[in-house]
Amino acid sequence: MEPKLNNETNVTPVTVQRKKTEHAREVTHHLWSFALSILLTVFAFAAVGLELIENTVLLGMFILLLAAIQATFQMLIWMHMNQKGHEFPTMFILSGVFVAIITVAALWLLIWW
Template sequence: MSTHDLNEDGAVKHRHRQEGPQKHVIAFIFSIILTLIAFAAVAAGGVNTAFTVILLLVMAILQVLIQLGYWMHMKDKGHMIPILFMAGGFFVAGLAIIAALYWMWW
């Protein structure tokens, strides 16, 4: 450690690593690939409908995770409170959907 890595009071400086565009480009390409797979599954026509719906749901979940992680920076430190609030919102929304389906088919 050199002397320029220390603050005025002698404590070690913590440098913020800047994220390069490489990870964003990879995330963008992965998002495009997921979108193309979803379009191809729907455009194929001869694919089982249940399989297509499940595939689209999986692609949507992966897209959401990529969007939150790389574009909304939820993978970085200090974002636990927004993540907890979003998880709580997904939980409440899931309960509402389950309750609505149960109510309709009961």
């Protein structure tokens, strides 16, 4: 026995329920990502404002770590880079990160060595 089709949209009730579930899961991911991004920002401000880390090199590394985590949230959750069909933009972003790391490392070696 075939499921009844909705005459207006030609979709089954199962399809509608699956889309609602996917949407609810996506909203939950967005809310968690937003909350974690705010929390990471508060950590960064607290580390600088309260001088929790006195060594400036360690402070810079801590801030960069928080920035990398937040950038990952941005790409995966808000930009939907974890979904199918985003392999090409992902490849270019990762290539840009690789080139940036190589450039910074080369300039650092030129200046400090």
